[in-house]
Amino acid sequence: MLPSISVIVCTKSRPDELSLCLKALLKQQYAAMEIVVIDILPEDTGTQVLMRNRFPGCRYVSGPELGLAGARNLGIAESYGDILSFIDDGSRPLTGWSRAVAQSFAENPRLGCCTGPVLPMEFKTRAQRLLAERGGFSKGFARVVFGRNSHAPTEAYPVQSWKFGAGANMSFRRSALLRVGGFDASIRAEEDLEIFFRVVRTDFELLYEPRAIVFHRYPRTYKELRRTLHLWGHGYISALLKIAEIDPLYRRKALSEASSWFWAFQLRDRLCGGFTGKRRRFPPGLVLAEVSGGARAMVEYMLSRPRKRGEESLLTPRFFSPFIRLLRRWT
Incomplete structure (x- = not known):
């Protein structure tokens, strides 16, 4: 039996983008799925009007004065699904995305998180091409399981968590997300990378599932x-x-x-x-x-983080020692 899914979409005054995202979600044809929209800027009533007039079947939750991490935590509290999926309001999940996510969790009881490809929606501007050259959001099309002991370790594993996926396409088993403590609201951006690390660190597995595809609009300017x-x-x-x-x-x-x-x-x-x-x-x-x-x-x-007397800071001269070693190697 496949688990229930709550798709949580955090948005901030982008009703046009949100509308396209919700239309794509409603095409998923997955019965045990709810859609929860967290409005980070409810003072701009455009999102609320959109939800009331065009998407009454989706849940609308006001989350004023919350950053993205705080809004995601509110989504956890307001949802009911066994699986909690997060996508951006500028994303469009491919048909079959939700089923691929659900099957991944159903097949592996140790799975705490599932990510997938985040592909560019368009290549119209130089800025979009440059972001793709930088690496973009996607991590390829190979199915990879990450865990403390199930993946060949490298020197930077598992702290190099950008290799695990992207926040525009990530799903968690509710019990795993609650166990690791939810999202850290003190991190203002890319808090997904820190929680990916905590999932793997806590002995859950993290799966990069190439069938769970989401399209995302790259910055145009x-x-x-x-x-x-x-x-x-x-x-x-x-x-x-x-x-x-x-x-x-x-x-x-x-x-x-x-x-x-x-x-x-x-x-x-x-x-x-x-x-x-x-x-x-x-x-x-x-x-x-x-x-x-x-x-x-x-x-x-x-x-x-003011230090107490005698307490050593993390950013000591040792932090810069790799730079010194690299200079010696190159010169």
């Missing part, structure tokens, strides 16, 4: 793309610092990954072309947008 990359950088470094703070077992890995993200991935490989010319340089303005997001996360972390 350069300004929108800069903002997206800035949030990516901010969210990823925030997640790594949170892991380092709360999990002594993975502290060294998380800080090493944060350091490598700044110095090796962003500055060496993407901004400077790897110093060898073999890697294609990414537009400097976009690299700096993402790096500035990560730097802002570090500053916010240090300002938000």
